[in-house]
Amino acid sequence: MEKFLPGMNQRPDLLIDYNGTTVAIEFQCSPISKKTVRRRTQGYIENNIKVKWILGEKLKVDRKLSTRHYDYLSLNQHGQYNLLQLDEKEKEIMIITNIRSLYKSIDFKKVRLSFNSDRKSVEKIFSLQCDQNHTVKKLKTVETKKLYQLSFYKDERTRRFFELLYLNKISIQSLPDVVFCTVSTEWMIRTFSYQWKLLLYLWVKNIPYNEIITPNRLSRKITEWKKQTDITFHSLPELEKIDTLLPFMTFLNILTRKGYLTDLGDCRWVRTHKNITINI
Structure with a gap:
């Protein structure tokens, strides 16, 4: 009733x-x-x-x-x-x-x-609990071709991404393979998929080797990006109750597997020094 x-x-x-x-x-x-x-x-x-x-x-x-x-x-x-x-x-x-x-x-x-x-x-x-750490690698050759096509259009959704490429002197062809990985929880993020991954990749690349990345530090950076509208989420019910750091932390784990970061345990990472050999 x-x-x-x-x-x-x-x-x-x-x-x-x-x-x-x-x-x-x-x-x-x-x-x-x-x-x-x-x-x-x-x-x-x-x-x-x-x-x-x-x-x-x-x-x-x-x-x-x-x-x-x-x-x-x-x-x-x-x-x-x-x-x-x-x-x-x-x-x-x-x-x-x-x-x-x-x-x-x-x-x-x-x-x-x-x-x-x-x-x-x-x-x-x-009460079903699903695996939220699943990742899929896209075909770089196919995706770069799509990005070349997108670069000729004035699409507001991708404008900031191509701006980041220009400012950081990165060509579409030289994009790191890691940005072509799909994170299972990224559907919650409204921002162009390659944009938020490139932002995170560039941030990691500029962190001094002796500084530790923690969830709190990552959260502060994401808050900064959100204020700058570099990263936005879809309007989802009770979004504040879920771990919106999850897709970003999953991406940090991908960067770890690719040798960009070293896992210190307890959700802490440091940049991998170029003189250290990482087995992937």
Whole structure:
């Protein structure tokens, strides 16, 4: 039964208490504006109510997860995003989980949950923890050709990237191979993929050999880039609750495997001195 929440001027389709947590269930069958979804989601969050959006036929994810679906995502207990959609014909809830960036697209796993599923089955699915350190190496020859083509267009999304190349006297052909690696969690980052990796690569290359890179230091640098709008994230629900450092730290681990950094353990790195041989 719909319950009116006067403090929010909202009426969720279903309001339940789950293990001491109030959860609002919103069934969304027809498209509505992003502004409306964000306003309603934020209203629940501000009132300490978790919200689960369940998408209908007109909004469902088929083969491709697009940015229009991002506002309907919800976090599981591991701080990883899921998306729910209703299959009335099969009497099932489809859960989009294990969302990650791959070579050319965003990959995900579909898990079906029958209306007759017991509580343990539901809890098991919602507590799935996915590998977020997966990386894929793109074909440099193919990607450099695309970058050459992009360089002839006045695309605001890539303008800053080509500006960085010019300022640092880097040609497309001489881009380090490491920037062509795809990090599984980078789908959360709105900035052009090669731009944020190049920024991080250049930052690492300019750090003195005796200085340690820590998560706090990395976080401060990312905050600086965000203020300069060199790095932006997609507008995702409860983004402040997830570890937005993860894609950047994963990239630091890639730089470590490639010999640019030495891992000191406990999420600490130093630049690898050029006279030290690194076995990759």
